[in-house]
Amino acid sequence: MTTPTVAPAPATVYAAARSRAHGPTTALWHAVEVHRPTPEVDGACELTLCGSLARIMTDVEWPTVARDVCPACVTLAR
Structure with a gap:
């Protein structure tokens, strides 16, 4: 009898x-x-x-190095 393996959860992508x-x-x-492909x-x-609405910019990486970053999003994305 083999032991079932559990796949690791995929990393959250922001x-x-x-x-x-x-x-x-x-x-x-x-x-x-x-949760969807980039295109x-x-x-x-x-x-x-x-909880804000914002336009996704796929050419900018998260976490961004900009100074004007939402502090709540920084905390929640950790």
């Missing part, structure tokens, strides 16, 4: 997304959990980890 400035707020970089999400607006 994409960088840019929000729009709205009222007194500034545009920020956010993290979006990605399907490039430029799409998605719900970020912190």
